[in-house]
Amino acid sequence: MKTHRARGVISVAILTLAALASPAGSRVLAQGKGTIKIATQSPLSGGQAALGEGIKLGTQLAIEKFKGPLERMGFTVELVPFDDQAKPDVGVANAKNIISDKDILVVIGHLNSGVAIPSSEVYKDASLAMISPANTNPTVTDRGYPNVFRVCGRDDVQGAVGAEFAKSLGIKTAYVIHDKTTYGQGVAEFFKAEAEKKGIKVLGFEGSEERSNFDPIITPIKARNPELIYFGGLYDQAGPFFGQSREKGVKSRFMGPDGMDSSDLTKIAGKAVVGMYYTSVAGPVSVYPQAKQFAEEYRKKFGKNPEPFAAQAYDATAIALRGIAAAGKGGRMPGREEVAAAIHAVKYTGITGTIEFDKKGDPKKALYFVLQVTSDNPEKWGENREVKRLLIASPAPTM
């Protein structure tokens, strides 16, 4: 990052000279200090685009809202959205483009842990800070990289919260399905481990990449009649699975992790998912009292309700901008390493609560929710009932 710093120093020097030379208002001149870019990486196309777009729009809103201090320091702040298509290879390719653009100082992303983990290896080589609004797989931060942060909870806790809640419902038998991704299988395994510890009998544990025809998976499940089916995965796959299960007469209760949290779930599965429970690391905007104004501004600007993780992306971006401002104190263009270090020190109270990072980049304490789907109308997804809310400390580093 030496060249970077050198460039910053030179540009500051030039600007100072220019400012001395002409008294024509420092504001105009200050604009010339350089551009700071914030990149987002999330799926903007494909089946998970609804959530991915929420991350992008949340970031956009936050930049517009909080760029003031940096602009006063003389920088322009820009958003550069990338579409990772929820695919690890695309995420990594984008990451390589991102690190080669020296103006990008922070990445807000990803949605999928399976994409975030390999992509952050690329960021790490360039010491580029990544703040994740949504990645819950423990590995994301457990590698202990100094540039990787998240503002949400973790799957080892989330899976356990789900199992504990199932136990409190009086569930005795469960069947676990997952999507074979880092995220889905991960959280499903944590659920299973905790459920077994609590005395729930796990009748089966299956992974499937199937997207449309779940008949052959449902048939044995139906025959064994578990009291609960837990789906570790995302709504675009869980939707048809739950829908077809009910259609085939499966009477079990349904449950899932935060990957269920999208209005598209009811769009796909309709009545089948009404009454189902899901855990989340990101409650609906309605559960955060401070987020009301955010939701209104979001609706006004983009004409739709904020999807889950939009508020988290908003907070993550606010933290990023603070970190950059702190690292660039004195109006100097900060290097990436400095930004990452500064982000580590940020303590920020945003719309989703107070965020402070531990050594690994996890939030010291994170909120976990248990929610229940209340309506088959996708418009009413934001009104899902909050059943339980827990503030749990992130597990201590095991390194």
Add this chain to the structure above:
Amino acid sequence: MDFALLIGIFPQVLLDGLILGFMYALIALGYTMVYGVLEFINFAHSEIFVTGAFVGVEILLGLQHAGRLAGVPPFLVLLLLLAAGMAVSGLLAVAIERIAYRPLRGAPRLIPLISAIGVSFFLQDLIRLIESIWRNAFNLVYPGLEPLNRRFELTATVDVSVKALVVIAASLLMLLALHLLVNKTRLGTAIRAVAEDQATASLMGINVDRMISTTFLIGGAMGGAAGVLFGVQYSLINPYTGFIPGLKAFTAAVLGGIGNIPGAMMGGLVLGLLEAFAASYLSLLTGGAFGAEYKDIFAFSVLILILIFRPKGLLGEVVRERA
């Protein structure tokens, strides 16, 4: 091991497998007919299939939006969907042949193959583009046609839905119609003549280009019908939904003996059944060591075994004799 459970779900798995198998069979026909006539694999066929599914869902959503869905008898709606899906997919197949394959007919055989792969990608993203502009949606859901979703519980573990029976009946009817068309009509005779020897057929006064177009029309229409049935049965579709069923159906066509119409039907059924049985029974039989995710590995291992002993497929490959 729970034998009562294993036996109890058997009829259900059989039924699941048959539905899937008929779907594969309908799609496989498109591959096999084109191969029979041109000796080339139309890899764009999976998109022709998915186009049928999209035409169906668009009509359903349109009817629903206009508030007309409740008034019309559901079987009439289904017929309309099938007719529209078959027409659009059939014409699309004809257009693809005219634009992307016919100019390459004299070229080495790998060239139209590459063209087909290109068309496949093009269509996937074209559908995605149209749907994202038109509905701003990626996944589309077939609205339920109420009486079709009705189920009959036969035993505690076995039940049949009306739509499953409809899918099977519709597939059977279409396969039968195709069989009669190809074997009992003048048109069918002409298609078979072109498949056997293009030069001689044209000397006999058969318009070869038109017969090739007709082949694409029929194969495409079958694919479109399969698309509609797929949507009705499994409800969720997206622009890339066609890829995997297309690949499986191609496999089914090879398994049955590519170029062989009864072979494609049989290959589809065998593959569908293998898949259903593997997905349902693997984890039960291995105590969870191998789960449903191994269904494709199991199904394809069996296929490889079959093809080792019958390299030309179950019913033998049909290849025209070169004069």
